Amino acid sequence: MTDRKTIYLCLAHMSEDGQEQKYVQEAFDTNWVVPLGPNVNAFEQSLEQFVGQGKHVVALNSGTSAVHLALLGCGVSAGDEVCVQSFTFCASSHPITYLGAKPIFIGSEKDSWNMDPQLLEKAILDRKAKTGRYPKAIEVVSLYGMPYNVDRILAIAHKYNIPLIEDAAEGMGSCWKGRALGTFGRFGVLSFNGNKMITTSGGGALICSDAATKDKIMWYATQARDAYPYYQHTAIGYNYRLSNVSAGIGRGQMTVLDAHIAHHRHVQQLYQELLSNVPGVHIHSAPSPEYESNYWLCTAILDPDVKVQGQENAYKEIVTTAVGGAAGVIHAVDSASTDCQPNDNIEALRLYMLSKKIEARPLWKPMHKQPVYHDAPSYTNGVEEELFKVGFCLPAGPCVSDDDVSYIVQSIKEAIQSN
Numbered sequence: 001m002t003d004r005k006t007i008y009l010c011l012a013h014m015s016e017d018g019q020e021q022k023y024v025q026e027a028f029d030t031n032w033v034v035p036l037g038p039n040v041n042a043f044e045q046s047l048e049q050f051v052g053q054g055k056h057v058v059a060l061n062s063g064t065s066a067v068h069l070a071l072l073g074c075g076v077s078a079g080d081e082v083c084v085q086s087f088t089f090c091a092s093s094h095p096i097t098y099l100g101a102k103p104i105f106i107g108s109e110k111d112s113w114n115m116d117p118q119l120l121e122k123a124i125l126d127r128k129a130k131t132g133r134y135p136k137a138i139e140v141v142s143l144y145g146m147p148y149n150v151d152r153i154l155a156i157a158h159k160y161n162i163p164l165i166e167d168a169a170e171g172m173g174s175c176w177k178g179r180a181l182g183t184f185g186r187f188g189v190l191s192f193n194g195n196k197m198i199t200t201s202g203g204g205a206l207i208c209s210d211a212a213t214k215d216k217i218m219w220y221a222t223q224a225r226d227a228y229p230y231y232q233h234t235a236i237g238y239n240y241r242l243s244n245v246s247a248g249i250g251r252g253q254m255t256v257l258d259a260h261i262a263h264h265r266h267v268q269q270l271y272q273e274l275l276s277n278v279p280g281v282h283i284h285s286a287p288s289p290e291y292e293s294n295y296w297l298c299t300a301i302l303d304p305d306v307k308v309q310g311q312e313n314a315y316k317e318i319v320t321t322a323v324g325g326a327a328g329v330i331h332a333v334d335s336a337s338t339d340c341q342p343n344d345n346i347e348a349l350r351l352y353m354l355s356k357k358i359e360a361r362p363l364w365k366p367m368h369k370q371p372v373y374h375d376a377p378s379y380t381n382g383v384e385e386e387l388f389k390v391g392f393c394l395p396a397g398p399c400v401s402d403d404d405v406s407y408i409v410q411s412i413k414e415a416i417q418s419n
């Protein structure tokens, strides 16, 4: 098995019949090699069809841009507070700080791993008591594709009349009671980064509730140009529109989106079957049928008392690459561990899997435990901190075959056996 290729968490996967290249070629043939054009318009239309509910979609150059413009669209500005899920990737919260606003981190509930409605309400009331104002927006995340409890989060947003932003970057194709995530709040965020459900190489989209909002978001995404024959600006805009070349890839990817989602779900099912009788390993799955996850990544927890091969050496050496292989960008560190990190057996499992050419990763480190956010208020019961210590992600997606899943499960069994 030495010639095995590395099995990555989630790799981009193009259509078999080269649809992406066809549309990209069209962009070249018609000389639309710019951040607007026929591919962008058609991609937006097909996204609108996919999410339904009469929503309007703006294609952007990243999911992070989409979060940024959603906040702007909710009127968030310097000094405001925004309640955001702590258990997430940094792209959910960083744009809050781009605007000079303050993230208020909300903890997770045990069953969905997403924002805990009770903690959200507690935070809203406490912020009002402390600052005299309600938070300006609520931003909830569908972690690894799992929906949050839409009914309960929406009810709180309505009760206090605070706009809801759904960061569905990982939840494209996930539904709550049959309706697509990203269509419940004032705005919904999608990402087409290389590792997401579909890719445009890099890109994102903002789901808007009406045509006027879409226009306004497009205006902000194109440097906020007013209608004059020269450049006239009444607001600060951004250069966030998706390129017509990237949108060509996106149009091609829309032809395989349903197949991708079905495959992620199939892989999840296989893991559940094959890992069901492995003591100490628990796959995270939908708490009830309302939560229709796309299962972007398979996630699991490992009991703290499970011994993993090589565990005694965990965190002994400083890692010299950044997680996610961020294009070779490394910010060197001077210690091998931090005061909040996955258990030794999780780190040992990661290394064991790596030695078998399998990429396994820790869960997202909660944002309220990130040094950069040490000043930010947080409202949590510690659920996400505990999950971060015991959880890990396994490869999923269109490039992961049934045989790969068997091999991955076999490797997990080897890692925790022989104790």
Ligand SMILES: *Cc1c(COP(=O)(O)O)cnc(C)c1O
Pocket (backbone or CB within 6 Å): 062, 063, 064, 065, 067, 088, 089, 091, 092, 141, 167, 169, 170, 190, 191, 192, 193, 203, 204
């Ligand atoms: C991927 C992701 C985003 C957006 O990221 P981009 O790489 O900028 O497209 C936002 N939020 C979450 C939770 C994500 O996983």
